[in-house]
Amino acid sequence: MKHILLIVTGASPQVLTETLFALHQSGRPIPEEIFVITTKSTKGMLIDGLFAQGNLARLIADYQLPSIKLPDENIWLIEDDNGQPIDDAKSEIEQIYMADFITRKVFELTNKQDISIHASIAGGRKTMAFYLGYAMSLLGREQDSLSHVFINDEFEFVSDFYYPTPYDHIINGKNGVQINCKNARITLADIPFVRMRNSIDETLIANMESASFSQTVASLNSAHRKDLTLDINAKAKTLTFAGIEIKLTAKETAFYLWLHQYSQDTHIKLNVGRDFEQTTKHSIEYLRLLQQNSSDLRVFRDTFAIEPEDFRDGTYEHLKAMEKTFVQQTRSRINSKINKLLPKELASKIAIESKKQGFETRYWLSAAASNIKIIYTS
Secondary structure, three states, X not given: OEEEEEEEOOOOOHHHHHHHHHXXXXXXXXXXXXXXXXXXXXXXXXXXXXXXXXXXXXXXXXXXXXXXXXXXXHEEEOEOOOOOEXXXXXXXXXXXXXXXXXXXXXXXXHOOOOEEEEEEOOOOOHHHHHHHHHHHHHHOOOOOEEEEEEEOHHHOOOOOOOOOOOOOOEXXXXXXXXXXXXXXXXXXXXXXXXXXXXXXXXXXHHHOXXXXXXXXXXXXXXXXOOOOEEEEEOOOOEEEEOOEEEEOOHHHHHHHHHHHHHHHHHOOOEEEOOOHHHOOHHHHHHHHHHOOOOOOHHHXXXXXXXXXXXXXXXXXXXOOOOOHHHHHHHHHHHHHHHHHHOOHHHHHHHOEXXXXXXXEEEEEEHHHHOOOEEEEEO
């Protein structure tokens, strides 16, 4: 069985050498190979600290550890949807990329039956640690383990400290106080975790290779539920389904609500045919919903040729009819966001469906047809 270390790191690459030292100190198997998950902005710190400054080689030499492989291709930079490394993980979309990337990499490693993974959540942002721990809980096997390392306060966040040396090694600590690396104490904390792999449907496990983190969570949340609820929050501009929150724009939220109310009021599907653009009725109904939470000029003025103030006052003289392209494009954007965050079988339950017949296209919410309970929050 080959032992490997999987670790997330950020601006403090020291957690890697600290973890290796702690494994050696506790008598655990020393990993033959290391895999690091980090970001583009922090890779340089990792390379400088471990290789340019020589701290990894020095640790191996000081404690006569066996050879440990960490080639450049084992330093995995978190990527976006286009396979481009992200600089950091501060934005909301970068957090999504991070969750998807970490889950996918844990999936790849845990599919290799001849390796034992020691995963460390000691480094990186807190969310990186959470996602790695969660992925290990989903996919980890009996031979895999999870840990964190702790160090005594005077050495914590000291950039020149990498591990306790077996000899005197004086460095500058906090507030300019000199400290001896020999006196550092590192504690390896094992983290018990529930291994859910054998309790999850094999099809779901197989789908994790291509599924996003949110899609996996949604599938698990809905696996044993017969009743599902869709929560539409107009003010927050979100759809929440199977525990997953889907963020929409005000324009998209109003459209989704309008289509829902249209089917509720008329008990028929929206018919976009020859006469659809001959009436401003749909524009008025839609904009009434939109104005409750937005006065976006791009929608009022550019799309419907009316000022928000004129619409509020009931002056519809120049109001344009809703166009077919508006319906098609808005529906497409909403469905794209739903499909990105939910697995196919769940996305289909709340997506906006359409069916073309001759010169007419009918639109409706799947949620209504699927008997999904819909809760509306204004």
